Amino acid sequence: MMDSIRLVGQSGHSSDPTLGKNALDVMHEVIAELLTYRQQLKDKYTSDLFAIPYPTLNLGAIHGGDNPNRICGYCNLEFDVRLTPGMNIDTVRADIQERVKRVTEPLGIHFEMGEIFSGVPAFFAEENSAMLKAAEELTNHSGITVQFGTEGPFLQELGMDTIVMGPGNIDQAHQPNEYMSMDMINPSIDVLTKLITKHCL
Structure with a gap:
């Protein structure tokens, strides 16, 4: 899942902090709360099936304010959560919303959460999967x-x-100059052709 958090404060001249509500300052506290939540997810959910055996929460982009001499009136944070099997996307989204509210409400800061990408539930193939066994045989890889x-x-x-x-x-x-080696393509076509022949024809 990929979501955004938008905080709306109040801008004003930076010479007097009492003239506004700095959304960037509050986002700092929201980020601290998200990092705590990230550790809690890591402690609670593990799956030895994965190289990284826990859910991840990545803070990917932050934007806010418009001038160094103005109190920051708004701040947007975009983040990504990768779930392990058994986790519920809606529950994670609700947990995050509650945590943001807990930070912003006492400070009188308005927040909005938005979905960038609703999310895909984690899954894994069953060990007795015929497709998995066939692919392992055809590729000589587990x-x-x-x-x-x-x-x-x-x-x-x-x-x-x-x-x-x-x-x-x-x-x-997602790297600069992302590429796929040509010597990977023909073997893949061969394996896919054999899988289709075996399971679909």
Whole structure:
């Protein structure tokens, strides 16, 4: 899930802090609350299936204010949460909203939360998955868990035997000059053709 938090304070001249409510100062406290929550998620939810065995909460972007000599009247924070299996997106979103409210309400700061991306529930293939076994045989690699989002959970909800497989390396994702090596493509086409032939024809 990817969400945003917008704090609305009141701008004023920076020579007198009493003239306004600094949204950036309050966002500092909101961030501290989110970092505490991140640690609590890490302590509460673990899954040894993953290389990173706990949920992650990444603070990805922050924007606020318009001038160094003005009290910051607004501040936006954008963040991303990656859940482990068994966690509920709506519960996490409600937890975060309650924590932001706990910080902002006593200070008289208005906040709004917005969904950037509603989120994808975590999922994993069953150990007896025929698709997983076939893919392992065709590639000579054991299945592993990955920590990025796909359409997989939605297909699994429809009752489909679902795995995530394809060419590329996640280490290159979202990097400058992101690329996929050409020598990965033909072997992938071959494996996908064999899987389709075995399971769909």
